[in-house]
Amino acid sequence: MSRIGIFICWCGENIARNVDVERAAAEVADLPGVVCSVAYKYMCSDPGQSLMRQKIVSERLTGVVVASCSPHMHLRTFRKAAAMAGLNPYLVEMANIREHCSWVHHDRQQATTKAVELIRMSVAKVRANAALQPISIPITRRALVIGGGVAGIQAALDIADSGREVVLVEREPSIGGKMAGLSETFPTLDCSQCILTPRMVDVGQHPNIRLYTYSEVEGVEGYVGNFKVTVRKKARYVDMDACTGCGQCWNACPSKKNLSEFDYQMGNRTAIYVPFPQAVPARPVIDRDACLHFLKGKCGICAKKCAANAVKFDDQDEVITEEVGAIVVATGFKLYSIDRDQASSKLAGYGEYGYGQYPDVVDALQFERIVSASGPTGGEIRRPSDGQQPKSVVFISCVGSRDNAKGISYCSKICCMYTAKHTMLYKHKVHDGQAHVFYMDIRSGGKNYDEFVRRAIEQDGAHYHRGRVSKITQENGKLIVRGVDTLVGEPLTIEADLVVLASAMQPAGGATELAQKLNVGYDEFGFLSESHPKLRPVETNAAGVFVCGACQGPKDIPESVAQASAAAGKVLVMFSNEQLSREPEVARINETNCAACFACVRACPYNAIERAEVRDRKGQLVKRTARVNPGLCMGCGTCVAICPSKSADLEGFTEQQVYAMVESLV
Amino acid sequence: MQNELRQTCRRLLEEGTVQVVIGYGDGTDGQTFPTFVTRRDDVERLVWNERCYTNLATYLTRPEILALGKAAICVKACDERALVVLEKESQIDRSQLVVIGLACSTDGVKQPKCEACENRTPRWANVTIGDAAGETAKTTADRYAALQAFMQKTPDERMAYWKTELARCVKCYACRQVCPLCYCRQCIADKNRPVVISTSATLKGSFAWQITRAFHLGGRCIGCDECTRVCPAGIDLRLLNLSLARAAEENFNFRAGVDVEAEPIVGAYSERDREEFIR
Numbered sequence: 001m002s003r004i005g006i007f008i009c010w011c012g013e014n015i016a017r018n019v020d021v022e023r024a025a026a027e028v029a030d031l032p033g034v035v036c037s038v039a040y041k042y043m044c045s046d047p048g049q050s051l052m053r054q055k056i057v058s059e060r061l062t063g064v065v066v067a068s069c070s071p072h073m074h075l076r077t078f079r080k081a082a083a084m085a086g087l088n089p090y091l092v093e094m095a096n097i098r099e100h101c102s103w104v105h106h107d108r109q110q111a112t113t114k115a116v117e118l119i120r121m122s123v124a125k126v127r128a129n130a131a132l133q134p135i136s137i138p139i140t141r142r143a144l145v146i147g148g149g150v151a152g153i154q155a156a157l158d159i160a161d162s163g164r165e166v167v168l169v170e171r172e173p174s175i176g177g178k179m180a181g182l183s184e185t186f187p188t189l190d191c192s193q194c195i196l197t198p199r200m201v202d203v204g205q206h207p208n209i210r211l212y213t214y215s216e217v218e219g220v221e222g223y224v225g226n227f228k229v230t231v232r233k234k235a236r237y238v239d240m241d242a243c244t245g246c247g248q249c250w251n252a253c254p255s256k257k258n259l260s261e262f263d264y265q266m267g268n269r270t271a272i273y274v275p276f277p278q279a280v281p282a283r284p285v286i287d288r289d290a291c292l293h294f295l296k297g298k299c300g301i302c303a304k305k306c307a308a309n310a311v312k313f314d315d316q317d318e319v320i321t322e323e324v325g326a327i328v329v330a331t332g333f334k335l336y337s338i339d340r341d342q343a344s345s346k347l348a349g350y351g352e353y354g355y356g357q358y359p360d361v362v363d364a365l366q367f368e369r370i371v372s373a374s375g376p377t378g379g380e381i382r383r384p385s386d387g388q389q390p391k392s393v394v395f396i397s398c399v400g401s402r403d404n405a406k407g408i409s410y411c412s413k414i415c416c417m418y419t420a421k422h423t424m425l426y427k428h429k430v431h432d433g434q435a436h437v438f439y440m441d442i443r444s445g446g447k448n449y450d451e452f453v454r455r456a457i458e459q460d461g462a463h464y465h466r467g468r469v470s471k472i473t474q475e476n477g478k479l480i481v482r483g484v485d486t487l488v489g490e491p492l493t494i495e496a497d498l499v500v501l502a503s504a505m506q507p508a509g510g511a512t513e514l515a516q517k518l519n520v521g522y523d524e525f526g527f528l529s530e531s532h533p534k535l536r537p538v539e540t541n542a543a544g545v546f547v548c549g550a551c552q553g554p555k556d557i558p559e560s561v562a563q564a565s566a567a568a569g570k571v572l573v574m575f576s577n578e579q580l581s582r583e584p585e586v587a588r589i590n591e592t593n594c595a596a597c598f599a600c601v602r603a604c605p606y607n608a609i610e611r612a613e614v615r616d617r618k619g620q621l622v623k624r625t626a627r628v629n630p631g632l633c634m635g636c637g638t639c640v641a642i643c644p645s646k647s648a649d650l651e652g653f654t655e656q657q658v659y660a661m662v663e664s665l666v
Numbered sequence: 667m668q669n670e671l672r673q674t675c676r677r678l679l680e681e682g683t684v685q686v687v688i689g690y691g692d693g694t695d696g697q698t699f700p701t702f703v704t705r706r707d708d709v710e711r712l713v714w715n716e717r718c719y720t721n722l723a724t725y726l727t728r729p730e731i732l733a734l735g736k737a738a739i740c741v742k743a744c745d746e747r748a749l750v751v752l753e754k755e756s757q758i759d760r761s762q763l764v765v766i767g768l769a770c771s772t773d774g775v776k777q778p779k780c781e782a783c784e785n786r787t788p789r790w791a792n793v794t795i796g797d798a799a800g801e802t803a804k805t806t807a808d809r810y811a812a813l814q815a816f817m818q819k820t821p822d823e824r825m826a827y828w829k830t831e832l833a834r835c836v837k838c839y840a841c842r843q844v845c846p847l848c849y850c851r852q853c854i855a856d857k858n859r860p861v862v863i864s865t866s867a868t869l870k871g872s873f874a875w876q877i878t879r880a881f882h883l884g885g886r887c888i889g890c891d892e893c894t895r896v897c898p899a900g901i902d903l904r905l906l907n908l909s910l911a912r913a914a915e916e917n918f919n920f921r922a923g924v925d926v927e928a929e930p931i932v933g934a935y936s937e938r939d940r941e942e943f944i945r
Binding site for chain 1: 755756757849850851852853854857859860862882929930932933934935
């Protein structure tokens with residue numbers, strides 16, 4: 001016979017205001033199996049919990065119902081308290097008489113009746129509860145970091161420095177990401193490459209980091225603690241081990257006029273190339289679409305020049321499998337396409353700004369290269385069309401961002417700051433030049449950030465105009481920028497030599513496909529979803545998968561780095577144990593009854609159900625059956641719903657429990 | 667044709683390709699009975715005529731038949747669709763099965779379903795016996811003609827109809843036993859912890875059973891109408907099955923057992939699935 005204790009919480013006024021808790025406690029005391037029923041002002045408080053612990057012991061309770069708030073809030077609290085008193089924590093159930101009752105009803109009489117019914121249901125459920133044990137699964141204490149930008153680098157270094165192995169996968173030929181291409185960084189104006197490249201070298205040399213560049217994650221199998229990841233190493237046509245990175249090959253390559261991806265199509269590179277001098281690994285890659293050997297079948301000068309015999313024209317893609325226990329996604333961002341053509345029909349471009357049409361209309365990342373000492377102009381500010389020094393530059397912020405008409409509602413967060421930085425860098429190099437900024441609002445929250453913007457305006461004399469630009473045209477070699485200054489209340493036309501568009505940040509290409517492989521959610525814009533915006537900012541809803549950097553939302557460098565270290569910290573917390581403990585509320589298949597139709601295998605959103613065979617002691621096949629991998633199962637219950645023979649059941653929410661709950665009501 | 671069938675089966679048994687042939691034999695009262703031939707000399711018991719109604723696919727998943735060894739099975743074009751579904755649901759290994767296709771004459775087996783027959787010659791059989799002269803290409807409307815007529819009634823009239831009809835259901839479960847796709851060893855109707863379907867032959871229990879049975883066949887029923895044929899109470903179960911088959915066809919462009927490549931719709935998810943019904 002069950003001995004069930006009911007603990008009803010006032011939640012101060014929250015529940016007691018609309019529910020007569022004492023009456024409810026009296027009414028449920030007579031339910032079958034109930035041996036004690038008490039109400040207390042704050043069940044979750046220390047005295048409340050100790051009241052529950054005392055009753056568990058003194059009344060020899062076999063089940064507990066706490067009628068209070070949502071189980072999301074305090075189920076763990078009460079289960080822990082029960083465990084301390086020696087009761088299996090899974091014999092504790094909660095009846096939500098706050099969110100589901102007192103907060104939404106105002107008739108005290110009816111609310112109390114409903115509270116009694118909610119408690120009655122929970123009592124019916126707990127009578128059918130079974131003591132469950134947490135699931136232990138072994139973990140592979142190695143991590144995969146996807147993306148070798150500043151966030152991925154930081155996460156990889158933090159995990160590797162703690163002594164755990166890291167596999168870092170980067171799609172480009174070198175790590176470094178967007179930050180490697182930046183000129184100087186706000187709010188300190190320290191050189192981006194100077195602070196990043198030592199970190200890149202650390203990654204390249206770290207004994208605990210296995211670096212795959214020019215590689216992509218192709219597939220992910222398995223589950224938290226036990227992922228199997230397939231990585232495709234794209235053919236590089238250069239033997240990474242033999243090559244010394246001497247540069248003979250790319251200096252000799254006759255195919256020189258290929259647009260450089262690293263310079264955002266503003267400079268040229270050879271067909272065999274390293275993206276930038278400080279690349280890690282400092283090993284070249286051959287661009288098949290530009291190499292004369294591949295295009296015309298002759299040339300091969302690089303192979304002849306190479307003293308190490310490292311050029312391999314017959315190189316093939318290689319697929320590697322890595323076993324890891326945790327995955328950090330740091331795939332970063334790209335800029336919104338300002339052009340008319342858009343990847344998604346939900347977005348509209350800014351054809352009126354003439355990007356792609358006028359060579360002197362550039363985006364912010366292109367301007368970074370123009371200012372950068374390693375850029376195509378060697379750090380001199382010259383405009384792309386004719387190489388002249390621009391004497392008037394217009395910066396337009398919020399191009400795409402915060403513009404519902406164009407399809408992006410969010411603020412890209414970093415543009416206000418880098419635009420201020422751009423005006424400064426420009427002024428520092430072109431002393432007689434004038435920078436103009438069109439802005440909607442200046443968002444400069446952050447340590448020393450607003451001071452930085454004030455410096456751009458007050459010391460470096462940038463003209464800030466609050467307003468939007470409606471159109472840019474080209475006349476006599478000048479860009480005519482027509483906008484409005486809403487503070488003056490007048491239209492404003494500026495003749496500019498160069499226009500820089502601060503276009504919105506978007507998740508990097510392929511991020512949503514990767515998210516699907518990882519079972520990680522993403523929002524309508526493709527940014528990956530964290531598990532909880534405040535309390536679980538780097539976890540995702542896929543156990544063992546973490547996010548950091550701009551793939552999760554627009555972020556500047558300090559934030560990306562902080563989040564990367566946070567993700568690394570979470571990975572290391574996971575790795576601090578040899579076994580992983582998971583909630584046992586997972587699905588279970590009755591293998592005797594299973595008809596092996598495998599509808600559940602198709603339906604399971606977590607790929608947690610596998611086809612299995614039952615064999616006798618002689619190894620003879622007895623029957624086939626579906627089987628749940630408890631490490632992967634998230635307890636959603638889809639298999640329970642789809643199983644035609646009702647062979648699937650969910651521990652903690654068994655059909656018997658649910659039927660008992662329904663029957664208690666009807 | 668009958669001779670050709672017997673010779674084929676004799677050869678299969680002699681060569682040891684199969685250990686059992688599942689076919690039709692003469693029964694009492696001019697009926698045919700399912701017949702299981704394991705010795706080559708018994709092939710003379712096999713018959714093929716317009717009284718071969720039974721969909722023999724239902725025997726393929728029976729443990730006692732599986733125990734006999736590798737099987738050859740006689741199917742009509744309509745029965746054959748069950749094999750496609752069974753294979754998709756991992757119940758049979760098609761490579762371990764010899765399918766003997768029997769092409770129907772113009773009249774088929776003279777069942778109501780024959781009026782909407784689309785295809786008289788089995789399509790995926792290993793051996794096909796006979797030629798079906800004058801193929802009939804039926805349209806979607808023909809397939810659902812019986813349902814269409816029924817749906818002309820008002821909802822109240824239909825409810826009244828089912829109350830009268832299902833009042834006769836005695837829960838003999840013949841519909842389940844004969845269905846080639848009801849292969850669960852333990853049916854949901856037999857589950858007693860908790861009782862999912864009331865086992866009593868009351869109106870409540872009969873509604874629960876027949877609606878559950880139809881739902882379990884949603885997107886799976888191949889329309890062999892065996893359930894309707896064997897129902898001792900003469901309940902037109904076909905109407906329930908057709909209703910769900912039409913829903914599958916209209917909403918997911920899916921017909922069970924006509925495309926060997928198509929994945930089953932139950933449990934399948936596609937981003938292109940219609941979702942207007944979510945409000």
